[in-house]
Amino acid sequence: MVLDSRLTTVFLPIVYIVVFAVGLPTNAMAIWVFLFRTKKKHPAAIYMANLALSDLLFVIWTPLKIAYHFNGNNWIYGEGLCKVLVGFFYGNMYCSILFITCLSVQRYWAIVKPLSQNRRNNEVAIGVSVAVWVGVWLMTTPLYLYDQTVTVTNLNIITCHDVTRPSQNSMAAGYFLTMGILGFVVPTVVCVVAYILMLKSLRNSMTDASITKNRRKAVVLIITVLVMFLVCFTPSNIMLLVHYSLLLAGGVNNGYGFYISTLCLAALNSCLDPFIYYFISEEFRQHVKNTLRCRSERTVERMRVSFNALKYSKKSSTYTSDSGKTQSSSC
Numbered sequence: 001m002v003l004d005s006r007l008t009t010v011f012l013p014i015v016y017i018v019v020f021a022v023g024l025p026t027n028a029m030a031i032w033v034f035l036f037r038t039k040k041k042h043p044a045a046i047y048m049a050n051l052a053l054s055d056l057l058f059v060i061w062t063p064l065k066i067a068y069h070f071n072g073n074n075w076i077y078g079e080g081l082c083k084v085l086v087g088f089f090y091g092n093m094y095c096s097i098l099f100i101t102c103l104s105v106q107r108y109w110a111i112v113k114p115l116s117q118n119r120r121n122n123e124v125a126i127g128v129s130v131a132v133w134v135g136v137w138l139m140t141t142p143l144y145l146y147d148q149t150v151t152v153t154n155l156n157i158i159t160c161h162d163v164t165r166p167s168q169n170s171m172a173a174g175y176f177l178t179m180g181i182l183g184f185v186v187p188t189v190v191c192v193v194a195y196i197l198m199l200k201s202l203r204n205s206m207t208d209a210s211i212t213k214n215r216r217k218a219v220v221l222i223i224t225v226l227v228m229f230l231v232c233f234t235p236s237n238i239m240l241l242v243h244y245s246l247l248l249a250g251g252v253n254n255g256y257g258f259y260i261s262t263l264c265l266a267a268l269n270s271c272l273d274p275f276i277y278y279f280i281s282e283e284f285r286q287h288v289k290n291t292l293r294c295r296s297e298r299t300v301e302r303m304r305v306s307f308n309a310l311k312y313s314k315k316s317s318t319y320t321s322d323s324g325k326t327q328s329s330s331c
Contacts (some may be wrong), residue, residue, distance in 0.1 A: 003073045003155060003162060005124035013069040015264045016062045023271035024057035027052045030274045043106045043125035050129045051099040055270035058092035061085055062267070068160060075149055075160035082148045082160040091140040093233075093266050096181035096273070098132045100229055101187040104194040107222075111201050115242040139183070142175050162260075164247065173248035176240055184237040189232075195226045225276055235262035 002008060034049035068075055075082055081151050135298070150163040164172050199222060241260040 016066045020062045026274035027056040046125040047103040054092045054095040058270045061088045063282045074157035081267040083144045086161045087140045087143045104191045108194040108198045127288045176244040180241045232265045236266045
């Protein structure tokens with residue numbers, strides 16, 4: 001019923017179209033700003049650049065999911081590409097979670113010990129980022145070891161990751177339960193603890209009236225980021241744990257439609273992150289404004305030059321025409 005419903009053939013692809021349309025340009029701009037516009041690199045910028053790259057790698061594969069769902073959940077691109085899609089989908093989702101966790105810990109450290117920032121911190125951030133990429137991609141290798149495509153004969157379709165072969169239930173369930181715990185539960189606990197400690201530190205420092213306003217803004221931002229993180233990733237990962245626990249126990253998951261819908265929330269996070277950068281980093285915000293302003297000024301300048309050229313061309317044409325009339329009259 002789920003595979004044949006409008007939920008998967010209409011609603012899901014529309015959501016992924018929004019994710020692609022918003023996430024592709026915003027994450028591409030974020031990477032460009034972090035790599036080419038941010039002169040002074042610091043740990044937060046390094047983690048945000050990696051988060052933007054992870055979100056971009058997630059977004060660029062969504063056209064395949066869009067085509068798959070619009071085609072009635074019928075996968076026509078082969079087993080290999082299905083494995084790549086699934087690997088990138090889950091790999092980049094957990095990369096995003098881990099980089100948000102790294103960013104949360106780094107922000108806590110910057111608030112508690114603001115004078116401890118040095119070049120070595122950048123080296124640590126780069127090392128941690130490399131470890132996250134290597135660790136996550138090693139953890140996604142089992143997804144390439146068993147078939148992700150399954151033929152559903154009564155619907156005459158080939159599904160990609162939506163149906164698991166009975167002989168592979170134990171392997172798939174064990175793998176995703178492990179990924180759910182290591183890739184979501186542990187990072188979420190770290191994030192929540194880091195944000196609680198940040199809020200506690202900021203509240204204790206709200207004694208100076210001159211900085212109270214800025215501290216309150218920081219508190220609002222911290223709560224917003226935490227809520228967004230929990231809303232985007234908690235439903236999908238809880239449903240993932242429930243779904244594969246039932247699969248391992250041989251039960252039937254009647255909430256599968258809700259489970260794949262919650263994955264859309266995780267996907268939406270990839271196009272919300274750039275807006276978080278915009279509010280977190282004043283430097284990022286300034287670079288984006290300057291970039292848009294420069295492009296706007298260049299566009300206006302090009303229009304002005306084109307208008308002047310057209311105006312001059314019309315004047316020249318009129319002058320030539322008038323000159324020709326005068327000459328003919330003289331003759």
